[in-house]
Amino acid sequence: MKIKSRTTDKAATAFFYMVAGAFVFLLLLFVGYILYHGRERLNLHFIFSAPTFMKPGGGIGPQLFNSLYLVVLSMLITVPIGLSAGIYMAEYAKPSPLTRGIRFCIETLASLPSIVIGLFGLLVFVNATGWGYTLMSGALAVAVLNLPVITTISEDAIRNVPSSIKEASLALGATHWQTICRVIIPSALPALITGLIMTAGRVFGEAAALLYTAGMSSPALDFSDLNPFSYKSPLNPFRPAETLAVYIWKVNSEGIAPDSRQIADGASAILIIAVFIFNIVSRFLGRYLNTKFSGTTK
Amino acid sequence: MLRGQNKKMSFNSIKNEFAGRSMVTFFGAFLILLTLCLVFFIASKGLATFYHSHLSPLEFLFSTQWKPDREIGEGGPAVGAAVFIIGSVLVSSVALLISTPFSVALAIFMTEISPGLGRKLLQPTIEVFVGIPSVVYGWIGLSVLVPFIRQSFGGLGFSWIAGSLVLSIMILPTIASVSADALRAIPGDYREASYALGATRWQTIRRVVLPAAAPGVLTGVVLGLARAFGEALAVQMVLGNTLRIPRSLFDSTVNMTSIITMDMGNTVMGTAWNNALWSMALLLLILSFIFILAIHKIGKRRSSVK
Numbered sequence: 368m369k370i371k372s373r374t375t376d377k378a379a380t381a382f383f384y385m386v387a388g389a390f391v392f393l394l395l396l397f398v399g400y401i402l403y404h405g406r407e408r409l410n411l412h413f414i415f416s417a418p419t420f421m422k423p424g425g426g427i428g429p430q431l432f433n434s435l436y437l438v439v440l441s442m443l444i445t446v447p448i449g450l451s452a453g454i455y456m457a458e459y460a461k462p463s464p465l466t467r468g469i470r471f472c473i474e475t476l477a478s479l480p481s482i483v484i485g486l487f488g489l490l491v492f493v494n495a496t497g498w499g500y501t502l503m504s505g506a507l508a509v510a511v512l513n514l515p516v517i518t519t520i521s522e523d524a525i526r527n528v529p530s531s532i533k534e535a536s537l538a539l540g541a542t543h544w545q546t547i548c549r550v551i552i553p554s555a556l557p558a559l560i561t562g563l564i565m566t567a568g569r570v571f572g573e574a575a576a577l578l579y580t581a582g583m584s585s586p587a588l589d590f591s592d593l594n595p596f597s598y599k600s601p602l603n604p605f606r607p608a609e610t611l612a613v614y615i616w617k618v619n620s621e622g623i624a625p626d627s628r629q630i631a632d633g634a635s636a637i638l639i640i641a642v643f644i645f646n647i648v649s650r651f652l653g654r655y656l657n658t659k660f661s662g663t664t665k
Numbered sequence: 666m667l668r669g670q671n672k673k674m675s676f677n678s679i680k681n682e683f684a685g686r687s688m689v690t691f692f693g694a695f696l697i698l699l700t701l702c703l704v705f706f707i708a709s710k711g712l713a714t715f716y717h718s719h720l721s722p723l724e725f726l727f728s729t730q731w732k733p734d735r736e737i738g739e740g741g742p743a744v745g746a747a748v749f750i751i752g753s754v755l756v757s758s759v760a761l762l763i764s765t766p767f768s769v770a771l772a773i774f775m776t777e778i779s780p781g782l783g784r785k786l787l788q789p790t791i792e793v794f795v796g797i798p799s800v801v802y803g804w805i806g807l808s809v810l811v812p813f814i815r816q817s818f819g820g821l822g823f824s825w826i827a828g829s830l831v832l833s834i835m836i837l838p839t840i841a842s843v844s845a846d847a848l849r850a851i852p853g854d855y856r857e858a859s860y861a862l863g864a865t866r867w868q869t870i871r872r873v874v875l876p877a878a879a880p881g882v883l884t885g886v887v888l889g890l891a892r893a894f895g896e897a898l899a900v901q902m903v904l905g906n907t908l909r910i911p912r913s914l915f916d917s918t919v920n921m922t923s924i925i926t927m928d929m930g931n932t933v934m935g936t937a938w939n940n941a942l943w944s945m946a947l948l949l950l951i952l953s954f955i956f957i958l959a960i961h962k963i964g965k966r967r968s969s970v971k
Contacts, residue, residue, distance in 0.1 A: 372865050379867035383774040387787060390771055393834070394790050397797070397805065404808075448692050455693035459686060469693050471957070472700040478888065478953045480895020482922050483707065486929070486946050490706045494934075511699065518696065542678070544685035565796070572798025575897040575922075579929055615800045616898050619807060628808070635801045642796040646789075 398639060405636025413633050417587065418614075425626075427634050429585045432601055433502065433608040437581065438570045440506035440604060445513045446563065452514075453521025458547055477515035484512045485576035493580055502608035505581025512576050513566055520562030524555040557660060561653035568645030572638055574612035582607035583617050611638060704950065711947025714940040720744060725944060731908060733938035744941035750948070751910050752920035756825060756900065757893035759914070760832035765886055768837050769875075772844035772882075777870050783845075791838045799835065803899035806831040811903055818915050823905030826914040831899050836889035843888055847881020848874060880963050887963070891956040895949060897922035921945045 416426030452469070460466040488508030498504055528551050536546040552559075585608060588601045595602040609617070615634045618627040714720050728745025735742050775783030806827055815822030851874050859869040875882075905917025906927065925942050932939040 372868060376865035376867040379870070380778060383770055383778045386767060386770040387774040387779075387782070390767075390837075391786060391790050394793060398793075400805065400809065401801065448695065451689040451692035452696055455689040459689060460693065465694065465697075468697050472696045474957045474960075475953055476696070476700055476703075478891045478895075478957055479703075480897065480922065480949050480953070482895065482897040482925055483946050483949050483953075484703075486925070486943070487703050487706055489929075490710065491702075511703070514696065514699070542682040544682045547685070565792075568796050572796070572801070574798065574800045575926070578926065583930075612798050612800045615804055616902070619804065619902060631804055631808075635804050638798050638801055642793065642798070646793060646796055 401632070401635050401639050404632040405634075408629060408633025409636055409640075414637065418585075418630075425630065427611060427614065427630070427637065429588050429601070430609055430611045430614045430634070431637065432588070433581070433585060434571055434610040434612070436601070436604075437502060437506050437509065437577075437608065437610055438567050440502065441509040441513065441570055442563070442567055444506060444510040445517050448510075449514050449517030450521045450559075452518040453525060454547060454552075456518065456522045457525035458543065458551070473515045473518055476511075477519070479512075481512055481573065481576040482578075484508055485579050487511065488576065488580035498605060500580065500582025500584075500607040501605045502581055503604040505577045505608060505610070506604070508576045508580040509570050509573055512573065513570060516566055516569075517563070520566065521555075521559060524558035524562060525551055527558060528554045554660065557653045557656035560656060561649045564645055564649035564652065568642055568649075571641055571645065572612050574610070574616055577610055577613050578616075581610060581613070583609055583613055585609040707943070707947050707950050710940070710943035711950075712944070713935075714744060714937070714944040717940065720937075725941070726750065729910070733932075733936075733941060742937035744937055744944075746921070746941060746945055746948075748908060748910055749919060749921040749924050749945060752904075752918045753894055753922070755911065755918070756828045756832065756904070756920055757890060759825070759829035760836060760893050761886065761890055763829060764833035764837050764840060764889060767833075768840035768885070768889075769844050769882060771837075771841045772848055773870055773875075775841075775845050776848040777866065777874060791842055794834070795838045799896060799899040800902075802831055802835055803902035806899065806903040814915065820915045821905060821917055823903060823917045824915045825904070825911045825918050827903040828900045828918075828920070829914075831903055832893045832896060835896060835899060836892050839892055840882075840885040840889040843885030844878070844882045847878040847885070850881065851877045880966060883963050884960050887956050887960050891953060894952055894956075895922065897926050901926050921949060 413426045414431060415428045417428050418430070419425035456466070456469065456473075460469070485508055488504055488511070492498065492504035492507045493500060496504070532550055532554055533546055536550040537543070541549070586606055587599065589599040590601055592600040593602055594600050595604070597603060598606060611634055615631050615638070618630050618634075714725060715722055725744065725746055727747050728743070729747045730743040730745040731748055732743045771787065775787050810827050810830060811822035811824075813822075814820070814824060814827055855873050855877060856869055859873045860866075864872070900920060901923035904919060904923055906919045906923050907917045908919055909916070911918040925945055928938070929942055932942065
């Protein structure tokens with residue numbers, strides 16, 4: 368009897384190791400497959416040139432730029448709001464109906480399908496504002512999508528600041544708000560930065576919320592025109608702006624170029640590499656800031 | 666003089682405390698406002714099917730008649746969404762069936778078997794899986810999974826099972842990390858008591874740790890289901906999008922998010938067709954609320970057990 372249960376235990380352990388191994392192997396397979404198939408397209412011409420219509424050899428330059436610009440714009444909108452809401456939830460919120468309501472709304476917003484957020488964006492940021500499909504509408508829709516995420520990240524980061532630091536500041540006569548600005552936020556900064564970069568990585572790959580807000584077309588861009596009010600300028604946020612992730616979806620469903628398969632492979636490889644860059648940067652920056660702020664070398 | 670000091674104090678207190686506090690409180694409340702706004706806008710469009718086109722909600726939910734462009738002479742547009750709803754349910758539930766055992770096993774490995782490897786290797790792996798954009802999952806499904814199914818099982822390859830497999834990988838990180846958190850929260854005393862009684866590690870996991878963490882694991886499963894229901898592009902790319910209820914796992918089918926993604930762009934606002942798409946969006950929104958309420962229920966049960 369005892370022998371049997373011991374054997375079962377060994378078998379179970381082996382099984383769990385196998386599951387974990389399979390999971391890691393799956394990721395390697397995934398990433399390996401994408402990078403291998405996209406390898407031919409990982410050159411500067413593909414990354415920087417504009418897509419071509421009905422003939423092979425097009426690049427993803429404007430789409431890549433749009434994705435980056437959208438990340439910056441949407442983070443500029445979300446971070447102040449999300450951080451403020453996070454500060455409120457972590458520092459000021461008392462157990463009251465208002466707090467419970469906010470908590471419920473955060474959870475609901477976080478679990479909403481991104482396509483539904485995109486449709487909300489279509490109604491409000493595209494139709495009601497009268498802008499049409501613009502980069503700005505897309506950035507606002509993605510801002511709504513990320514607001515609950517950033518709020519939760521901020522709240523957690525602030526809650527994890529040791530209370531001794533906070534009490535020391537309050538004991539010196541600082542008000543609660545002064546303590547938040549000068550003591551708590553700086554101490555929470557490493558965790559905040561890590562979380563924000565991770566979120567930025569997710570914005571980079573978002574597509575469903577952008578189909579009907581930022582649109583599925585990209586007008587020809589003139590990268591020498593830096594006037595943000597000119598229609599051809601890449602800096603103009605009020606122009607239709609297809610992002611890289613949307614482009615992958617579109618070349619698959621419409622196939623406007625004969626080499627759409629290669630384009631999708633290449634663009635997927637770029638997206639995966641971007642995800643890794645965001646992941647690694649956030650990890651290292653978080654660790655670096657942590658050692659810098661905590662003053663230990665460990 | 667005392668009075669002057671008071672005045673100065675109150676000005677400082679506005680600057681140092683009140684202004685900041687009001688600002689963050691406002692943004693906290695803003696989240697409620699945003700949610701209400703979202704519900705209002707989606708509902709105002711989504712309900713148009715019922716008060717504008719005079720269709721009963723029951724017909725919308727249960728009728729499989731989807732002929733949104735039928736002429737008035739032939740009986741007008743019919744917008745029964747049952748095919749899409751059933752499609753969503755089937756695809757998501759099979760994804761859940763595939764993903765749950767795997768994710769829970771992964772969570773057990775990370776917390777009970779090898780926390781060191783869990784932290785150093787599996788946690789980063791999960792984070793990368795979360796970070797991979799959904800179109801990339803869809804693209805791999807389209808270029809690897811679909812041809813594989815076509816060659817091994819016949820048919821088009823675009824199928825129910827392809828959608829479920831793609832989804833199962835996408836929801837795996839959600840279920841695994843929530844389950845791992847639940848397992849970590851089980852006090853060490855439980856395990857030690859079980860070991861002291863002579864139980865092996867597997868017996869401890871199966872009889873003590875897993876049952877104790879069950880509500881947390883269930884929360885993860887519900888969150889995974891919510892994600893599976895709402896995923897649009899990856900599923901749309903591999904499902905085949907034919908208007909039918911699949912009879913086997915290898916049949917192509919369609920779901921709510923796919924039809925919204927495909928048809929929203931080429932239908933005119935205000936038509937019965939377009940309104941029906943908004944009604945499906947509203948249904949997805951309501952489902953999100955139901956999932957969150959279910960999680961709260963589970964959470965309450967958990968706290969009452971403790």
